[in-house]
Amino acid sequence: MKYLLLLALLVVAYLLWRNARLARGAPPAGRKPDAAAGPQEMVSCPVCGLHLPRADAVTGADGLLYCSQEHRLSAGG
Numbered sequence: 001m002k003y004l005l006l007l008a009l010l011v012v013a014y015l016l017w018r019n020a021r022l023a024r025g026a027p028p029a030g031r032k033p034d035a036a037a038g039p040q041e042m043v044s045c046p047v048c049g050l051h052l053p054r055a056d057a058v059t060g061a062d063g064l065l066y067c068s069q070e071h072r073l074s075a076g077g
């Protein structure tokens, strides 16, 4: 019974160590490489549905974000 407790303790310690390593270290293989460049908010144009960085978007009078001046104007903003 004593060994069972010790084994459980070792398993818990291993899981904690593994979680800490995953949280701090190497990202999983499936992750996008540009995520390292910093968080970048993506918005979608309500006219054509194009996704673009918020910094590149054109803000309309209604507060909506468009991909270009043409789409902002075509939406009546």
Ligand SMILES: [Zn+2]
Pocket: 045, 046, 047, 048, 049, 050, 066, 067, 068, 071
């Ligand atoms: Zn657009």
